[in-house]
Amino acid sequence: MANVDEVTTDASPVFSPLYQQIKALLLQSLEQGEWNAGEMIPSEVDLAVRYKVSQGTVRKAIDELTSEKLLVRRQGRGTFVATHQEPVNRFRFLRMQQNENAEFKTYSNVLDVVEAVPPALVRERLQLKENESAVVISRLLSFEDEPAVFEYIWLPKLIFTDVTLEKLVNYKGGLYGWFEAEYNVRMIRAVEHLSAQLANSEVAQKLEIAPNSAVLYIERVSYTYADQPVEVRLGWYSTQHYHYRNELI
DSSP: OOOTTOOOOOOSTTOOOHHHHHHHHHHHHHHTTSSOTTOBOOOHHHHHHHHTSOHHHHHHHHHHHHHTTSEEEETTTEEEEOOTTSGGGTTTTOOEEETTOOOOOEEEEEEEEEEEOOOHHHHHHHTOOTTOOEEEEEEEEEETTEEEEEEEEEEETTTSTTOOHHHHHHOOSOHHHHHHHHHOOOOOEEEEEEEEEEOOHHHHHHHTOOTTOEEEEEEEEEEEGGGEEEEEEEEEEOOSSEEEOOOOO
């Protein structure tokens, strides 16, 4: 790693600023599990000594990782690896709001857990081999006492080796928090595809709506470090009293 006093004059496309190089090294440590979710990372001073750069360079790298919600600063305590165990992150990827913009409580009801060979679309998203098994969780989310989201959650069997209905029913936190605690897998970003559908009989029954009612269908692929896909969600959202909201910046 270049010393802080060194100046790089390489203008080739592969050149990156020094703080970006430090960011890449921090990401590498996160990927390798040097610091797990919820743990404090070394101080900026210690990291500056470790990488032989200025504290300001380290701070800029950490600033980017905090803006990407991979790290979180806690005043007077230090910088920690972000975790889905924190209440603020429990439903980080859920973008539904009540039409009146009122706050509501979300309840999760895991219906079943089975092992199955996924359909082609899911297999491709998870980069699985043909006929490779996956774990599929069926779940119903309710907002207050109203069924709102019915979904199938597909997970690679090689990573999530022993998921059972009993374990999930007995766990009181969010699914992503459980993935962190049980399998040390942290979902750091997700890509969603949205479309409109008509509810089939299964979806209508679960959401307690009339068959062929319009619903929002969302296919989500979630990734952990190194852009590895580790989850596919296929979800049907009732929009009778709720809407999907996403802020674009």
